[in-house]
Amino acid sequence: MPPKKIVAGNWKMNTDLQDAISLANTVIEGAEQMKAQAILCPPSLFLDPLVKLTAGSAIALGAQNCSFAEKGAFTGEIAASMIASVGAKYVILGHSERRTIFGEDNLTIQQKVSQALKNNLIVIFCCGETLEEREAGRVEEVITRQITEGLPTVIENPASNIIIAYEPVWAIGTGITASPAQAEEVHRFIRNLLKQQFGQIGADISLLYGGSCNAANAAELFAQENIDGGLIGGASLKAADFLTICKAFA
Numbered sequence: 447m448p449p450k451k452i453v454a455g456n457w458k459m460n461t462d463l464q465d466a467i468s469l470a471n472t473v474i475e476g477a478e479q480m481k482a483q484a485i486l487c488p489p490s491l492f493l494d495p496l497v498k499l500t501a502g503s504a505i506a507l508g509a510q511n512c513s514f515a516e517k518g519a520f521t522g523e524i525a526a527s528m529i530a531s532v533g534a535k536y537v538i539l540g541h542s543e544r545r546t547i548f549g550e551d552n553l554t555i556q557q558k559v560s561q562a563l564k565n566n567l568i569v570i571f572c573c574g575e576t577l578e579e580r581e582a583g584r585v586e587e588v589i590t591r592q593i594t595e596g597l598p599t600v601i602e603n604p605a606s607n608i609i610i611a612y613e614p615v616w617a618i619g620t621g622i623t624a625s626p627a628q629a630e631e632v633h634r635f636i637r638n639l640l641k642q643q644f645g646q647i648g649a650d651i652s653l654l655y656g657g658s659c660n661a662a663n664a665a666e667l668f669a670q671e672n673i674d675g676g677l678i679g680g681a682s683l684k685a686a687d688f689l690t691i692c693k694a695f696a
């Protein structure tokens with residue numbers, strides 16, 4: 447079972463091999479007294495060298511996406527089994543950039559989650575509303591659909607295999623962070639939804655906040671009752687900031 451406190455760095459389509467190695471090395475060097483499981487999610491091409499580099503350290507590796515299919519004629523795709531075979535343990539699925547830029551719908555995401563779970567990857571499942579949806583008062587409706595349609599109905603050991611990241615789309619990469627109270631309100635809603643879906647085990651599923659979370663605001667966000675950690679984009683590309691965030695727990 448992964449620890450409940452988690453900080454995952456989503457590097458997105460940034461770094462080249464040399465940058466990736468040097469960023470990971472700096473994180474490894476600063477990894478003493480981590481208060482959370484740190485996960486680095488570099489571009490898939492760099493997973494294999496970074497798994498080797500981080501071996502024996504406290505740092506785990508994850509991919510940013512995987513295919514909905516098991517294998518075969520899917521030019522350019524990367525299967526969950528391939529990610530697992532290089533020793534990565536996690537995969538981010540349902541990120542809003544995948545949903546909006548690449549047109550992934552809840553059904554596709556559910557197929558990806560199934561592939562990941564079949565291959566023993568732990569899924570970091572993203573959900574979150576757009577500004578338009580928030581202003582229309584549709585936050586709970588949108589999150590409910592994303593979670594109920596995007597996750598398979600039956601999941602073995604959900605608390606061990608699924609991490610949920612709430613990432614309001616309006617906060618991603620914008621420098622506008624949800625206030626701790628705004629984030630906690632949605633996290634509490636998600637917590638109750640997970641309890642409805644999975645029973646009491648829903649209380650043990652780790653809930654991460656993502657969206658302009660940085661070294662300055664992480665502690666206040668992580669102090670909220672239902673926020674167990676963060677999914678970090680921009681700030682994860684600076685090792686010192688990422689390390690500060692990994693230690694921003696009371």
Ligand code: PGA
Nearest residue numbers: 618619657658678679680
């Ligand atoms: P951000 O990205 O921290 O740069 O807002 C978060 C994410 O997209 O996971």
